[in-house]
Amino acid sequence: MAEYRAGRLVKSLAGHDRGRLFIILKEEAEYVYLADGKTRTVTKPKRKKKKHVQISRTGDEVIMEALTGGGAVTDEQIRYFIRCCMKENPGR
Secondary structure, three states: OOOOOOOEEEEEOOOOOOOOEEEEEEEOOOEEEEEOOOOOOOOOOEEEEHHHEEEEEEEOHHHHHHHHOOOOOOHHHHHHHHHHHHHHOOOO
């Protein structure tokens, strides 16, 4: 079963943001809260149903540790990580 953990990279499968990459900030029973650092910031995350996102195998350890440990994550860190993932895998 897919593991929805804070800090994991996901791709939106449905909605007006279909195809865009996000980072999971928080996970609840049926929903995940996502940020991309641009339109969806850490202070205003996107709430999306789990069935509408595809989990990637990658995640940023620094962001994961900060989110699980109660530390702060900035929009710049999220944008940098997503940009690096897009450079490594341009077909996403």
